Amino acid sequence: MNILKISFLSLVSISLASKPAHERFVSSANKLALVVSRHLEPDVYDKELQNALKLLHDAPIAAAATEILDDEKLTTVLDLAGTFQQIKTTEDAKKIAALTAKWYVIGRANASFEAFENGLSALGTTFDNLFKVVDSPVGSNKAVTESLVLSRWRDYVQDIEEGEEAVELNDVLFFTTGCKVLPARKIYPTIEFLHDFEEWGEKSRFPKSNACSAILRLPVVHSTYDEFKADMDFAIQNGRGFGLP
Numbered sequence: 001m002n003i004l005k006i007s008f009l010s011l012v013s014i015s016l017a018s019k020p021a022h023e024r025f026v027s028s029a030n031k032l033a034l035v036v037s038r039h040l041e042p043d044v045y046d047k048e049l050q051n052a053l054k055l056l057h058d059a060p061i062a063a064a065a066t067e068i069l070d071d072e073k074l075t076t077v078l079d080l081a082g083t084f085q086q087i088k089t090t091e092d093a094k095k096i097a098a099l100t101a102k103w104y105v106i107g108r109a110n111a112s113f114e115a116f117e118n119g120l121s122a123l124g125t126t127f128d129n130l131f132k133v134v135d136s137p138v139g140s141n142k143a144v145t146e147s148l149v150l151s152r153w154r155d156y157v158q159d160i161e162e163g164e165e166a167v168e169l170n171d172v173l174f175f176t177t178g179c180k181v182l183p184a185r186k187i188y189p190t191i192e193f194l195h196d197f198e199e200w201g202e203k204s205r206f207p208k209s210n211a212c213s214a215i216l217r218l219p220v221v222h223s224t225y226d227e228f229k230a231d232m233d234f235a236i237q238n239g240r241g242f243g244l245p
Contacts, residue, residue, distance in 0.1 A: 044104050049077060057097035065093035077104070127157060127169055131216065133191045145220050146193050152228045153191070153218060159229070167236045175236045178211035189214040206235040 044050040052074045059065035065087045069075060078084035081103035083096050133150065136142035160169055170180050176189050194204045194217050208217040222228040
């Protein structure tokens, strides 16, 4: 799997494997670990191991790196990671440090990721198709508008997955369902559209939700994606997941 193109499912699985359920849907540390292909030593949360890997990575000569391997704890970790090898050059030391850090931060969650991904695949579930869309009849003016809104919604989700938004996927999930993570029981969030006028005579610029029914209602008034994104961010950041019906 290409680490620079890792799927959202793997982000979720690693988050679930390394964080309690009540914490973030995807931790910032895991995001950093997934998008950095080389020096991951700073992301190793065990300070003793982090320091040992840094010393190994920065060793000025091969002999100095070999001496660092005399550390019994480091040797044990290298054995578990499958990265223990004879050091002939400083490049060997750097490679061992990088691969071990990658294993420590990412690799240990592979089993959890595979089980989680297989389970979601069996259900045909990803964040993008987790939502069921309640749309208008094909060919109607509302259907045309909804198609454009859904296109912007998918772009918005993609931007969040790529870390380009002020909100995270767990925020969207919480706004819609009241849950920070996907619960064990099946839920089927629904997307509806805010075509109706509000009491003040205009259509809503902001999304609404009914978390009890897992309904996300998207606004239809925006003429550009940037406007849509800004109002989505504002509402999700300031909402608690329980909108008006």
